Amino acid sequence: MSGIDDTETPLPRRTARTGTLPPPRPLPPSLAGNTSLPYPAIGQELSELRLQIPGVHGCVLGGVDGLLITHNLQTDVDPNDLAALAATTFGLGRQVGLRLGQGDFQQSTVRNAGGYLSVYAVSSQALLAVVGEDSINVARLHLHAPAVAGRLAGLLNQVTPAGHGS
Amino acid sequence: MPNLDLALKSAMSIDGAIGAALVDYNSGMTLGVAGGTGEIDLTVAAAGNTDVVRAKLRTIEMLNLNDEIEDILITLGTQYHLIRPVTSRTGKGLFLYLMVSKSRANLAMARHQLRSIEESLEL
Numbered sequence: 617m618s619g620i621d622d623t624e625t626p627l628p629r630r631t632a633r634t635g636t637l638p639p640p641r642p643l644p645p646s647l648a649g650n651t652s653l654p655y656p657a658i659g660q661e662l663s664e665l666r667l668q669i670p671g672v673h674g675c676v677l678g679g680v681d682g683l684l685i686t687h688n689l690q691t692d693v694d695p696n697d698l699a700a701l702a703a704t705t706f707g708l709g710r711q712v713g714l715r716l717g718q719g720d721f722q723q724s725t726v727r728n729a730g731g732y733l734s735v736y737a738v739s740s741q742a743l744l745a746v747v748g749e750d751s752i753n754v755a756r757l758h759l760h761a762p763a764v765a766g767r768l769a770g771l772l773n774q775v776t777p778a779g780h781g782s
Numbered sequence: 783m784p785n786l787d788l789a790l791k792s793a794m795s796i797d798g799a800i801g802a803a804l805v806d807y808n809s810g811m812t813l814g815v816a817g818g819t820g821e822i823d824l825t826v827a828a829a830g831n832t833d834v835v836r837a838k839l840r841t842i843e844m845l846n847l848n849d850e851i852e853d854i855l856i857t858l859g860t861q862y863h864l865i866r867p868v869t870s871r872t873g874k875g876l877f878l879y880l881m882v883s884k885s886r887a888n889l890a891m892a893r894h895q896l897r898s899i900e901e902s903l904e905l
Contacts, residue, residue, distance in 0.1 A: 759825070
């Protein structure tokens with residue numbers, strides 16, 4: 617089966633651009649699996665967000681590397697998958713920010729027929745993903761979640777220097 | 783959307799008006815806001831009052847009243863808050879939100895004017 621016909625006009629292709637990409641960043645060690653993180657305090661912030669906004673199924677705190685830090689999902693969705701999806705969303709947002717010169721990634725929301733997935737930047741290293749049903753008051757989520765993300769950033773920053781040597 | 787701006791502008795011209803917003807109660811987000819003060823963030827008011835509208839709609843449904851909300855009046859110590867769902871086909875799922883000062887406003891007049899603004903609203 618030779619699927620390619622040589623007589624067809626070739627599809628337009630983008631040529632590789634050089635020199636426009638930022639240099640690769642040296643990344644600190646992953647937050648995932650760091651035992652010195654204040655997990656009870658983080659868990660309290662996550663459950664507060666779920667309680668405050670009806671329709672939130674759960675929250676996932678993940679690293680920008682796509683690895684799960686902690687979660688409070690009570691559905692049968694795999695939190696590891698969500699942490700990876702959050703990092704994927706972050707990757708797209710970061711590229712958009714770089715290309716358009718709009719700065720750091722802050723928030724991205726995906727709405728499907730049956731619900732929402734919102735991803736918020738917590739720090740340069742961590743992301744907060746929130747899963748909600750379709751009837752959620754998404755404006756309220758956008759009002760509350762950045763404050764929660766800010767407090768989570770404070771909790772993560774307390775231990776990041778200590779975990780640096782690991 | 784000149785009509786939206788015009789509607790919010792006319793809502794703000796109601797005697798005693800403090801703030802006005804057009805809100806989507808499916809998401810709680812605002813399509814437009816006017817007025818408000820430093821202390822009053824209308825986007826917060828919109829998100830909060832979305833829950834009020836949803837709760838009432840659910841109650842009406844649970845009671846099998848087969849009716850709809852014409853408007854909701856919330857009386858505070860110093861303010862009246864008026865909520866009026868938009869009835870036109872294009873404005874389905876939206877409500878107008880108006881905050882007026884109790885001492886400066888005529889409630890009946892404010893309600894009447896808000897109704898005519900809602901009726902003339904085209905999106």
